[in-house]
Amino acid sequence: MARYTGPKSKIARKFGEAIFGDDKAFEKKSYPPGQHGNNRRRGKKSEYAIQLMEKQKAKYTYGILEKQFRNLFEKANRSKGVTGEVLLQMCESRLDNVVYRMGLSPSRSGARQLVSHRHITVNGEIVNIPSYALKPGDVIGVREKSKSVQAIQDSLDNNSSVYEWITWNTEKKEGTYVAIPERMQIPENIKEQLIVELYSK
Known part of the structure; x- marks a missing residue:
């Protein structure tokens, strides 16, 4: 069964939030990983980078790999309703x-x-x-x-x-x-509209 098995604290630090639940390592170092992680003066991210980051965050949060996630998106895109909202509802179900x-x-x-x-x-x-x-x-x-x-x-x-x-x-x-949960009932901090914009390019 394919799934992400790498270091979770490192991923959580990359996104700046404990997406895998309580994490002592994240609490100690809540800045991005890497030797420049604590240096806050990072370049401004492009629109694409922000959208990609949001998609990666959603994938890691729900433990879904790229192919599966894209299939879910395409299914959500074909269904009635707001695509981003339907995508999160599919992940939740x-x-x-x-x-x-x-x-x-x-x-x-x-x-x-x-x-x-x-x-x-x-x-x-x-x-x-x-x-x-x-x-x-x-x-x-x-x-x-x-x-x-x-x-x-x-x-x-x-x-x-x-x-x-x-x-x-x-x-x-x-x-x-x-x-099926309404969007406001889903507690995850994911900006699903950015994911829709990324896949719609």
């Missing part, structure tokens, strides 16, 4: 992202691992494809054999996030993807 949002894992990469290791069910069936696109009404749960996995329990105990478009039943260890 991925199974690995919803598992992360439900608090089953403290990170998206951890959520991806739970899915690919067959710990997660959708409507009662095991699904091990992290990019699986959920539809409103789908029920996501922890497989019966996996309900005792300590990492899942620890993550749920430490999770305090609540999203209006997801419900969660702690006793059953299952939740429902109630609706």
Whole structure:
């Protein structure tokens, strides 16, 4: 399974925000990486550079590689609605992202691992494809054999996030993807219009 496995703090520092969640290394050095990172007098970025940076940030945030991301964009571009908004909604409706949002894992990469290791069910069936696109009404749960996995329990105990478009039943260890989230319900700091402009060139 292709995915980014390089240093995460370095990427977070490049974008100036902890896109992979809590990060002690990022807190210590919140300036860009490299020997000139602390020197703030960097040249003015071109329009293309700003757009590219935003696309890279979105890709790293959701853990999606270039080909997959472009395919998502083209699908969003063909659908009704605002392209950038639809693109983010598609990223949010991925199974690995919803598992992360439900608090089953403290990170998206951890959520991806739970899915690919067959710990997660959708409507009662095991699904091990992290990019699986959920539809409103789908029920996501922890497989019966996996309900005792300590990492899942620890993550749920430490999770305090609540999203209006997801419900969660702690006793059953299952939740429902109630609706496609509105843009204002997506907390990620991504300027999706810049991504649309980049791909529309």
